[in-house]
Amino acid sequence: MLDNTDMQILEELNENSRITMKELGEKVHLTGQAAADRVTKLEEKGVIEGYTIKINQVKLGCYVYAFITIIIRSTNHQPFLSFINTQEKHIISNYKISGDGCYLLECRFPSNEVLDDFLLGLNKHANYKLSIVIKKQ
Template identity: 30%
Template sequence: MDVYDSKILRLLIQNSRITGADIARKINLSLPAVTERLRKLDRSGVIDRYTIKVNREQLGLRLMAFIHVWIDHTKNHPIKDQLLAMEEVMECHHVAGDADLLLKVLVHDTAALEQLLVNKIKGIKGVTRTATTIILSTYKEEINAKL
């Protein structure tokens, strides 16, 4: 990866719908050169996927929370797979510290959060405990790392 690849990635991070022609114009490369670089970035796995960031408020998803999950490791259940299958779970991380997993979840309201916790997450065999932190305000949230 060189300076041009980094410039291309920065432009795509800002706007994944930017055209190849616009990229070429902004970084002073020909369209075929940009197209080939995009192809190589895709094939190499540097670009994982093209996506958008939706306005959660517009969708009625107003409550974000982080949930620490403790697991009974003596039980051999597919806990992670069950958590990943839940549409409310945006992220799932294996973490160091007291808890085993950290979930980032997005729901409509506190009633929906209660349903998620009580009926779904705590209903999974092998989940022994949870601790929830509700997000009041978000000051910075990035989809990708900055280059």
């Protein structure tokens, strides 16, 4: 379904999605038009879901990065999910998981005080285990 050139294109776009099609073409030994055609097809197939940026959260004032494992004893997860929906500012992703917990939250907070507020709210609906990210390596 995808050949080597497509994989190269994905790699290049993953590194710099604002590259011009002409330049992308040069990197994979195609004309700009051929490269653009392939990219359009990758979009249509749904392989490329979108174009986005990497933001430095620390420079935006978010100094605390954490993973929170959620354990819910009740059979009704809705109160927790509703709470999460009110906190989308802090939540990067919510993964429903097998294993130790029911969910894994990937979050960021400007400070430990804000994190503490969040945990106080969270604790009304679920138990949790907190893992602060020290370093992404």
